[in-house]
Amino acid sequence: MSQPLDLRREQSIVVDEFYRDTWIEINLEAIKYNITQMKEKLPQDSNIIAVVKANAYGHGIVPVAKKAIESGANGLAVALLEEAIKLRRAAIDVPILVLGLVPPRYAPIAAENNITLPFFQREWLDEINQYDLKKPLHLHLKFDTGMGRIGLRTEEELEDVLQGLIGNPKVQLTGVFTHFATADETDLNFFYEQNERFNRLLMVFKEKWDLPVTIHIGNSAASIRFPKSVHNCIRFGISMYGLYPSATVKEEHQINLRPAFSLHSKLVHVKKLSKGESVSYGRTYIAEADEWIGTVPIGYGDGWSRKLQGMSVLVEGNRMPIVGRICMDQLMIRMDREYKIGTKVTLIGKQGNDNIEIDEIADYLETINYEIPCMLNERIPRVYVN
Numbered sequence: 584m585s586q587p588l589d590l591r592r593e594q595s596i597v598v599d600e601f602y603r604d605t606w607i608e609i610n611l612e613a614i615k616y617n618i619t620q621m622k623e624k625l626p627q628d629s630n631i632i633a634v635v636k637a638n639a640y641g642h643g644i645v646p647v648a649k650k651a652i653e654s655g656a657n658g659l660a661v662a663l664l665e666e667a668i669k670l671r672r673a674a675i676d677v678p679i680l681v682l683g684l685v686p687p688r689y690a691p692i693a694a695e696n697n698i699t700l701p702f703f704q705r706e707w708l709d710e711i712n713q714y715d716l717k718k719p720l721h722l723h724l725k726f727d728t729g730m731g732r733i734g735l736r737t738e739e740e741l742e743d744v745l746q747g748l749i750g751n752p753k754v755q756l757t758g759v760f761t762h763f764a765t766a767d768e769t770d771l772n773f774f775y776e777q778n779e780r781f782n783r784l785l786m787v788f789k790e791k792w793d794l795p796v797t798i799h800i801g802n803s804a805a806s807i808r809f810p811k812s813v814h815n816c817i818r819f820g821i822s823m824y825g826l827y828p829s830a831t832v833k834e835e836h837q838i839n840l841r842p843a844f845s846l847h848s849k850l851v852h853v854k855k856l857s858k859g860e861s862v863s864y865g866r867t868y869i870a871e872a873d874e875w876i877g878t879v880p881i882g883y884g885d886g887w888s889r890k891l892q893g894m895s896v897l898v899e900g901n902r903m904p905i906v907g908r909i910c911m912d913q914l915m916i917r918m919d920r921e922y923k924i925g926t927k928v929t930l931i932g933k934q935g936n937d938n939i940e941i942d943e944i945a946d947y948l949e950t951i952n953y954e955i956p957c958m959l960n961e962r963i964p965r966v967y968v969n
């Protein structure tokens with residue numbers, strides 16, 4: 584499994600042409616495993632919406648979406664209408680929900696493609712009425728119960744919106760949802776408060792609306808921690824990719840997960856520097872003795888942040904530090920001995936007995952694991968392994 588070109592020929596599903604020795608491996612079986620683990624915790628009649636926004640958290644939207652559906656997901660969620668359309672063009676026909684607000688003027692495109700939009704403003708709904716829709720537009724009503732991002736907040740707003748909805752032939756309400764701000768934290772007080780606000784709004788809603796709707800409130804954190812109390816559907820994001828939403832949820836370990844994402848490259852150059860010689864721009868690294876230095880063809884132009892100077896990579900299962908400034912397309916590592924050109928370098932994932940987790944990279948960059956696969960851009964090919 585050392586040759587990306589071999590992988591492309593034998594095991595990959597969707598890979599555009601590439602000629603570089605730096606690649607991301609996506610283990611689709613891990614996606615399936617994580618969905619299966621989640622399903623086992625949920626009540627029998629519960630559904631899973633696989634969240635594949637931002638190119639499936641950097642994993643590749645179409646292959647992940649297809650694998651998720653094959654593994655039992657009943658629908659998909661994205662952030663943007665263009666992401667939803669990309670899925671439809673890939674012949675994916677399950678329900679797709681956009682999570683972010685789409686300007687009303689694009690409602691005809693959403694309706695035509697059977698894409699469900701979120702809504703929560705009366706003005707938005709009224710503007711939809713101006714447009715000629717080929718089919719009824721499917722909508723999910725969003726409550727802001729404390730995230731403070733999008734959604735209606737009060738019973739008055741809810742009643743106003745429902746007035747615009749009742750008897751409106753252009754739209755069809757198929758879902759109601761909210762989003763938690765602190766479901767992954769140790770202190771769950773605000774989580775419970777959001778739950779209460781949601782239940783209050785839901786009660787008012789149910790008094791006025793008796794048609795069946797999907798109710799979904801659980802992101803990964805809420806669904807893993809409270810699988811029996813997240814209504815009849817969850818929005819499964821980060822943990823479908825095998826990552827825990829936070830250190831707290833990881834420590835609680837209420838679910839087994841397998842990361843799907845790993846990042847690899849190869850040594851393109853190996854040399855011995857003498858004591859006092861320098862590496863990379865600005866000469867921030869000076870060899871302290873005679874040292875073996877390897878060059879790896881990945882840099883901040885690929886999204887491998889310059890701030891990762893000092894982080895380690897794996898060569899034959901051993902950690903080697905990144906020395907000197909990370910360049911746009913290349914970086915250098917200090918090695919314990921000479922290695923052959925072409926030796927595999929693992930920047931994220933297992934190699935030998937060691938494993939560099941995405942969480943470790945995130946900690947080093949003082950960010951969250953979500954950001955790491957998202958920041959590695961399309962210049963790095965994704966290779967799919969089943």
Ligand SMILES: *Cc1c(COP(=O)(O)O)cnc(C)c1O
Nearest residue numbers: 634682762802803818819820821
């Ligand atoms: C991104 C997102 C999710 C998924 O959250 P995870 O923590 O990745 O599971 C769910 N719902 C909404 C509204 C989102 O924006």
